[in-house]
Amino acid sequence: MALGKRYFEYLDHLGRTVTLADYAIENSSVPMIALRHDVDHDIDIALEMAYWEHRQGCRSTYFVLHSAAYWQDPLFIEKCLQIQDFGHEIGLHVNLLAEWWLGVIGDVDTRLDELLKPLRARGVNVTGIAAHGDKSCYVGNFINYWCFSELRPDNPMLKESGLSAEGVPSANARFQVKYPESGELVRQDGESLALWKCSMRDHGLSYHATHLAGDGYFTDSGGRWERSPDPLEENLRSGRYQVLMHPIYWQGAPKLYFFLSTARSGSMWLSRMLNQSTSVEGRHEFALNHRLVNNEWVEEKRTGPGFTKLLKQPEEVAELLVDVRDWRKRERRDYAEVNVYLSECLNFVGRIFPDSKKIFLQRDPLAIVTSLRMRKWYEVPNDDRHQAVPVAGWLFMSPFERICWYVKKTIENLRDECDEVLRLEEISGDLDSFQNFVERHNWAFYPRLAAICHSEVMNKSRVPLIEHNHWSYRERALFNMILGEVREQLGYDGFIPAKKDWFWNKFFGFTSFVRSMFGALPGVGADRRRAAPKVLFGRGVGSLRPNCVGVEFNWTGDRFDVHSVGGRNGYVLLGGGKWGKITRMNGWKVQRKRFYSIKFAYEKVGGEFRVYLLSYGNNGKVLDRRLCGFLRSDTGIEEMEVRPAKGAARIDIAFYVAEESHPASLSIAQFKLTSEHI
Numbered sequence: 001m002a003l004g005k006r007y008f009e010y011l012d013h014l015g016r017t018v019t020l021a022d023y024a025i026e027n028s029s030v031p032m033i034a035l036r037h038d039v040d041h042d043i044d045i046a047l048e049m050a051y052w053e054h055r056q057g058c059r060s061t062y063f064v065l066h067s068a069a070y071w072q073d074p075l076f077i078e079k080c081l082q083i084q085d086f087g088h089e090i091g092l093h094v095n096l097l098a099e100w101w102l103g104v105i106g107d108v109d110t111r112l113d114e115l116l117k118p119l120r121a122r123g124v125n126v127t128g129i130a131a132h133g134d135k136s137c138y139v140g141n142f143i144n145y146w147c148f149s150e151l152r153p154d155n156p157m158l159k160e161s162g163l164s165a166e167g168v169p170s171a172n173a174r175f176q177v178k179y180p181e182s183g184e185l186v187r188q189d190g191e192s193l194a195l196w197k198c199s200m201r202d203h204g205l206s207y208h209a210t211h212l213a214g215d216g217y218f219t220d221s222g223g224r225w226e227r228s229p230d231p232l233e234e235n236l237r238s239g240r241y242q243v244l245m246h247p248i249y250w251q252g253a254p255k256l257y258f259f260l261s262t263a264r265s266g267s268m269w270l271s272r273m274l275n276q277s278t279s280v281e282g283r284h285e286f287a288l289n290h291r292l293v294n295n296e297w298v299e300e301k302r303t304g305p306g307f308t309k310l311l312k313q314p315e316e317v318a319e320l321l322v323d324v325r326d327w328r329k330r331e332r333r334d335y336a337e338v339n340v341y342l343s344e345c346l347n348f349v350g351r352i353f354p355d356s357k358k359i360f361l362q363r364d365p366l367a368i369v370t371s372l373r374m375r376k377w378y379e380v381p382n383d384d385r386h387q388a389v390p391v392a393g394w395l396f397m398s399p400f401e402r403i404c405w406y407v408k409k410t411i412e413n414l415r416d417e418c419d420e421v422l423r424l425e426e427i428s429g430d431l432d433s434f435q436n437f438v439e440r441h442n443w444a445f446y447p448r449l450a451a452i453c454h455s456e457v458m459n460k461s462r463v464p465l466i467e468h469n470h471w472s473y474r475e476r477a478l479f480n481m482i483l484g485e486v487r488e489q490l491g492y493d494g495f496i497p498a499k500k501d502w503f504w505n506k507f508f509g510f511t512s513f514v515r516s517m518f519g520a521l522p523g524v525g526a527d528r529r530r531a532a533p534k535v536l537f538g539r540g541v542g543s544l545r546p547n548c549v550g551v552e553f554n555w556t557g558d559r560f561d562v563h564s565v566g567g568r569n570g571y572v573l574l575g576g577g578k579w580g581k582i583t584r585m586n587g588w589k590v591q592r593k594r595f596y597s598i599k600f601a602y603e604k605v606g607g608e609f610r611v612y613l614l615s616y617g618n619n620g621k622v623l624d625r626r627l628c629g630f631l632r633s634d635t636g637i638e639e640m641e642v643r644p645a646k647g648a649a650r651i652d653i654a655f656y657v658a659e660e661s662h663p664a665s666l667s668i669a670q671f672k673l674t675s676e677h678i
Contacts (some may be wrong), residue, residue, distance in 0.1 A: 002279055003048055004252030004335045007245075013232050015242065020128050021087035023214075023242065024207040033236055035060035036094055036209060036244045038130060038527045043070040043079050044333070045247040048279040050445035054086035063093035063130045063209070066115050067104075075276065075449065082448040087380050091128040091209070092116070092272045094144045098134040100140065101187045108147050108198050108625070116203060128199070130209035133165035133221070141178045142185050142195075143167055145208050152196040157181065167210035170216060170227060199302065205324050211300040215239035223249035231357075256353055257441075258348075259338040261361035261520040262410045266369035266424040269456065270361060271338040273427075273434065274511050277450030278443045280334045287337055292323040303341045305629040305640070316393035317345055321352045334443065343410050344387050346417050360418035364492050365407050365483045370465050378402040380595045380641035381678075384629070411486055423491075428454075468496050477561050530674075533597065537574075538672035543578035545586060551657065562666040564607070564657045573614070574671075577652035582616040587652040590615075590644050598628060598653060599639045600671040607664025608632055610656045611640060615648035623648055631666065641677075 014033050023034035035053070037044045039062055046062050053060055057438050062083050070076060080090045083119070092115065096108045105111045119126055131144035143165055145151050153159040160179040184192045210217070216239065217230040223246070225231075231243050257280070261267055269285060274282030290297045302310050302320070306456050310317060338361070342349055349358065377386055378399040388394055389405045397405070415421070427434040431454050438445045447672070468476065480495045488494030535541045539558055546553050550570025552563040572581070574586035579598040596613065609631040615624045624645035629638060644651050653673065657664050 002045070002251050002254055002332060003052060004250055007049075007250040007252075008052070008056075008345075010232055010243075010245070011053065011058055012252065014058070014236065017060055017243075018054075019059050020091065020207065020209055020212065021057075021089050021243070022210050024128070027442075028240075031238050032240055033238075034214075036242060037062045037247055038132070038244060039064050039068070039070075039247060040132070040387070041068065041070075041248045042074065043068075043073070044279070046283075047079055047446060048444040049084060049247050049250070050083040050086045050088050051279070051446065053088070059087050059089075061089040061091050061209075062127060063091040063128075063132075065093040065132055066097060067099060067132075067134075068096045075452075076121060076677070077124060078449060078452065079080045079446075080119065081122065082446045082548060084124060084650050085448055090126055091130060092126055092205075094129045094429060096133055097142050097144045097147055097185060097193075098132070098136045098140075100193055101140045101185065103187065103189065106232045108193070109203075112198065112203055120204075127204065127206045128209065128345065129205055129207070131165065131167050136296075137165035137177060138175070140185065140187065141180065143177055145211075146185070146195045147193075147198045148200045148205075148208070149196045149198065151208055151211060156183070156196075164221075166221065166228070167208075168227070171409065172227075175227070175276070206507070207520050209242070209244075212242065214242050216241040217244075218242070220246055220249055252327065254332055255334045256328055256356040257334070257336040258342060258349060258353070258356055258358045259361045260343050260349075260358055260414055260418060261338075261340050261363065262343070262368050262407050262414075263340045263377075264368050264375070265340065265361050265363040266428060267340050267361065268337045269423075269428065269453075270457070271336070271516045272453050273450065274338070276453050277446045280336045280443050281331075282336045284338045285337075285341060287324045287339055288317070288341055289513040290318050290323070291312065291320060292327065298630070299326075301630065304385060305627055306384055307341065307389055311344055311387060314348075317348055318535050321345075321348055325352055327621045331436065333565040343414055346413065347646040350417070357420070358418040358419045358581055360414040360422050362411075362421050362490060365411065365487045365490070366468060366479070366492070366496065368407050369403055369483070370468060372403045372407070373400060375644070377406070379643045382639075382641050384640070394435050400479050401482070404479055408436070408482050408486055411490070432512055437455045459661075475570045475588060482649060499624060533674040533676040534594075536596075536673045536675060539670070544574050547573045547576045547586075549579070551655075558671075559667065559669045560671070562609075562655055562657070564662045564664045564666070567659060567662040569657070569659045570662075571612075571654045571656040573652045573654050575650075575652040577614065577650070579614075580620075580622050581620045582614075582650050582652060583620060584650070587614075587616065587650040588673070590648045594675045595641055595643045595678055596651065597639065597641050597674045597676060598672075599637075599674075601635075601669045602607070603635050604631055604632055604633070605665040607657055607660075607661025609664065609666050612654040612656055613642045613644065613653045614654055615645035615646055616650045616652070618649045620650075625654075634664075 014035065017033045017035035020034045020036055023032060035058060036048060037046060037060060043064065050062065064080060084090055096111060099105045099111065100108060116126055137143060143160065143163060145167060157179050162169065162176045164175045165177060170176050184194055185404060186192045195495050204298060218228045218241065221227050259270060271282040271284035274280045285303060288302050289299060291300050389409050427437055435445050456506055476496055484495040544555055550564065550568045551572050552565055553572045554561045562572055577586045599609065611628040613626045613628055614622055617623050626642055628640040628642050655666060
C-alpha cells in the first residue's frame with residue numbers, strides 16, 4: 001500500500017461519505033459529508049484511493065483534469081470506469097479558460113464538447129465540474145468557471161473578486177483573483193473572450209463543486225490545511241460539509257519488491273499485470289538496462305549481448321542497481337521489478353536493497369526448458385548473453401543439457417534466497433488466484449483493468465514449440481536426470497515418460513561422469529574446441545565489398561572507418577548484401593553445423609554502434625537479423641560468437657548506427673571472421 005496511514009485516519013473520522021452528485025440534491029436537510037478529490041497529477045494514485053474508499057464503504061467524487069498528462073493514457077477511460085465501478089463519481093476538473101488564455105484552444109464550447117463526448121460514449125457519467133486552480137489563473141486574473149452562464153452572480157465585480165482560483169474566499173493576497181471590469185478575458189496576443197457565455201445545461205452538466213450550499217468547506221490545497229480548518233479536528237456529525245483531499249498529498253512510505261525467476265517464466269506478463277491492475281508500479285527488467293545520467297534515465301541494454309561481460313564487472317553492476325535504489329527513494333509509489341537477470345546477482349540485490357521483499361516466480365521447469373530450447377540458448381560455445389553454470393564438464397555439454405543445468409541451478413538459488421514463492425500457472429490460469437495474491441500483500445486490485453490483460457500472451461515464441469514427447473530419447477533422459485527430482489519438489493508431475501529410460505539414464509549418467517573428469521584436466525576445454533577454425537575474412541584472406549547506407553566507409557589495408565552522415569539510421573554491410581536481401585555474389589556461404597566468430601579491435605567517437613549477423617535464405621531474402629553486440633566504450637576488443645538462423649544459405653555482417661546516435665564514428669582494426677564446428 002502506497003497510501004499513508006494518516007489518510008485512513010481521515011476516512012475513519014469522516015465515516016460514510018457521499019459523492020457530490022448526491023450532495024447536490026436540492027432542499028436536502030439530511031446531514032452528510034461529500035468527499036472530493038481533484039486529480040491534478042496522477043490518476044493511478046486516485047485509483048488506489050478509490051479502491052480503499054470502496055473497501056471502507058465510502059463514496060467520493062474524482063475530478064479528472066483534461067490538461068494533465070494522464071488524459072493521454074491509452075487506459076484513461078478504463079481507469080475512470082474502474083473508479084466508477086467502485087461506486088464513486090467522475091467529474092470534470094475544468095481548465096478551459098486557462099487553455100484558452102495560453103492559446104491551446106480557440107473555442108470553449110467546442111473544447112468542452114470534445115472532452116465530454118468520448119467519456120460519455122464509453123459509459124463515464126459526468127454531470128459535475130470543479131474549477132482547476134491553474135497557475136495561469138493568478139497571472140491572467142481569472143477563475144476557470146467564469147465561462148459558465150449559470151454560475152454568473154448578479155454583481156460579478158463584487159462577488160468574484162478576492163476569491164481563489166478554486167472559487168473559494170482566500171485571506172492570502174497571493175491567492176486572490178481580481179475580476180476584470182470589462183467582463184472579458186484578454187490574453188497576451190490581444191484576443192478577448194466574453195465571460196459567462198457557455199451553458200452548463202447545454203453540455204449536460206448540473207453542478208459546480210464550490211457553488212453547492214453547505215455548512216463548511218475543507219481543502220488541503222498545497223498539501224496543508226492552511227486555507228481551511230483541519231477536518232480531523234472538527235466535529236462533523238451534524239450538518240453538510242464538503243471535504244477536498246488531493247490524492248498526491250496522501251502517499252506513505254513506498255515498499256520495494258523483486259520478482260525473480262528463470263527466463264521464460266512469464267515475467268513480462270506479470271509486470272504488465274502488476275502495473276495495470278494493481279496499485280504497484282510494475283517494471284520489466286528495468287534494472288541493469290537503464291543508467292541515470294544528469295538525473296534522467298537513459299536506456300542502455302545490458303542484459304542482451306555482452307551480459308556475461310557485465311557480470312564480470314561487479315562495480316558497474318552495483319552502480320546500475322544503486323541508481324535504481326536512489327531513484328525509488330524519491331518516488332512515492334510501491335514498486336515491483338520483475339527481472340529474470342537479477343537471479344545472477346542476488347548478492348547485490350540483498351546488499352543494495354536490504355528492505356526489499358524477494359518473490360520467486362515459479363514455473364514448471366518442463367515448460368521453461370521447452371521454451372529456452374526454441375530460443376536457441378547456449379547455441380554457441382561461449383554464449384555471452386547467458387551466464388555459464390559452474391558444473392563440471394560444462395564445455396562439453398550440448399545446448400539442451402546446459403539449459404537444463406541453468407534451470408536447475410537458478411531454481412535452487414531462488415528457493416534459498418527468496419522470501420516467498422508465486423506459481424505462474426495458478427495466477428495466470430485463474431484471475432481470482434491473482435487477486436488473492438495481490439490483496440494478501442495489501443495492494444489495491446482493479447478487476448476491470450485486470451480482465452483486459454489477464455488472458456494476454458506476452459513475448460510469445462515466434463516458432464512452434466517442440467513438446468517433450470517429440471524430444472529425442474537422449475533429451476528426455478537428460479531432463480529426467482537433471483530436473484526430474486527438482487520438478488517433483490516444486491509440485492509438478494516430476495519425471496517425464498520416455499521409453500528406455502533406465503538405459504538412457506544410466507548411459508548419460510556415466511557419460512556425464514567421464515565428461516566431468518576430462519573437463520577438469522588442464523589443457524582440455526576451450527583450446528580443444530578451438531581446433532581448426534576456418535578463416536573467412538582476415539589479414540590476407542578475402543576481400544570486402546561493402547554496401548553503405550547513411551554512412552561513409554573507408555577501408556585501408558587492415559583497418560576501416562565508418563562515419564554516420566545525414567542524421568539518419570545508417571549501416572555498412574561488409575559482405576555487400578542489402579538489409580532485406582542478398583545475391584550469391586555477396587556475403588558468405590553458410591556451412592552446416594558451424595558457428596561464426598567475429599573478432600576485432602575498435603575505437604569509437606560518440607553514439608552507439610551495433611553489430612548484427614544477417615541470415616538470408618536460398619531465395620536471397622533476409623531470414624533474421626541477430627544482434628551480436630553493442631559498441632559503447634571508447635576503445636575495446638570484441639569477440640562475438642553467433643549461429644545463423646535455421647535454413648540460412650548466406651550471411652553478412654552489419655555495423656549499424658541509429659539516427660539518435662548521429663554524429664558518430666567508428667574505427668575497426670584487425671577484423672577477423674571465422675567459422676568453427678559446433
